[in-house]
Amino acid sequence: MAIVIYLDMDHFFTACEEARNPSLKGKPLVVGTASEEKKLRGVVQTCNYEARKFGIHSGMPTSQAYSLCKELAYKESDDAYYQSISDRILSMLKAYGFPIEAISIDEFAIGLGKEGYGSAILLAKGMMSSISSELGLACTIGISFGKTMAKMVCDDAKPAGLASVDEHSAAGFLHDKGVEKIPGVGLKTYEKLRGLGINTMGDLAATDPQKLLSAFGSFGGYLYSLSRGQLADKVSDSVPAAASLSREKTLDAPTADISLIEKEILELASILAKNAGDAGLVFKTIGVKMRYSDFTEKVKSRSFLHYTGSPSLLGSAAAKLARSFPLELPVRKVGVRISSMAGGKGQRKL
Numbered sequence: 001m002a003i004v005i006y007l008d009m010d011h012f013f014t015a016c017e018e019a020r021n022p023s024l025k026g027k028p029l030v031v032g033t034a035s036e037e038k039k040l041r042g043v044v045q046t047c048n049y050e051a052r053k054f055g056i057h058s059g060m061p062t063s064q065a066y067s068l069c070k071e072l073a074y075k076e077s078d079d080a081y082y083q084s085i086s087d088r089i090l091s092m093l094k095a096y097g098f099p100i101e102a103i104s105i106d107e108f109a110i111g112l113g114k115e116g117y118g119s120a121i122l123l124a125k126g127m128m129s130s131i132s133s134e135l136g137l138a139c140t141i142g143i144s145f146g147k148t149m150a151k152m153v154c155d156d157a158k159p160a161g162l163a164s165v166d167e168h169s170a171a172g173f174l175h176d177k178g179v180e181k182i183p184g185v186g187l188k189t190y191e192k193l194r195g196l197g198i199n200t201m202g203d204l205a206a207t208d209p210q211k212l213l214s215a216f217g218s219f220g221g222y223l224y225s226l227s228r229g230q231l232a233d234k235v236s237d238s239v240p241a242a243a244s245l246s247r248e249k250t251l252d253a254p255t256a257d258i259s260l261i262e263k264e265i266l267e268l269a270s271i272l273a274k275n276a277g278d279a280g281l282v283f284k285t286i287g288v289k290m291r292y293s294d295f296t297e298k299v300k301s302r303s304f305l306h307y308t309g310s311p312s313l314l315g316s317a318a319a320k321l322a323r324s325f326p327l328e329l330p331v332r333k334v335g336v337r338i339s340s341m342a343g344g345k346g347q348r349k350l
């Protein structure tokens, strides 16, 4: 059976904030979508482990989080920055040469082919230490014989853990695990399972599969084979040739003239649209970066609801983003990036 390494970054958004602002380390911190001024009207997106000790969790109103912890630090969510870190993790992992599936911005499944558990553990240790040394971020890795199993092993080993479960230890690992721990089981399915007297994976494994199929359809088949340690779902190599494409340009002379800046941005956008088109890639997210004369950088991004490859849409979105930047200082370098990509014609170099 092909072994899967499942890598999940620990409290990703707050960890990214701590990485660029080390004074936040060790303090309770949340990231939310609301701006700093309106934070009490927003919702917690991610919290670090220090904040979790106060009972704070994601999805909680930020006002409630503050009532649990007065010293709570707050950061507004910076999607472009988190995506850029995610892109770097992905390219580091791709360098190992195995098929990779980006499950989400901070979760990756890597299919190992013929490697055994011993070499999988060595590879996983290497991945953890390079992510830690290059990016200052911690992750947890689960290793098992299928993608879903590896995810469950990973969830169980959080935070900063590394664990593996092979075919022989699967039954013991699964037996007492609550059914709410199964990937894909939401509140509704959980309640339905409880209603059938099924509380643990062991209960599931002992249930007549026909009963599960009639109650849950094909999802019942998934539940049954997972509980029996027989689900060896493979990693599909869904990552396109490039996770993102970007182009930058240093201006001839620093300027705060928005029409000059916009012209450069439009030029970069049209080059990128052509590169993406040539490679058969579509994208959902576009980002614009400006570096000011004091070498500080700002990045802004927006995501479309649907994939697009349209050069005119890319150009107009990039120009609009460019106009939303503050221009108190002259700009010396501009950049455009597209990410959240799909499609592609194989592993060609861009």
Ligand SMILES: [Mg+2]
Pocket (backbone or CB within 6 Å): 008, 009, 010, 011, 012, 106, 107
């Ligand atoms: Mg995570």
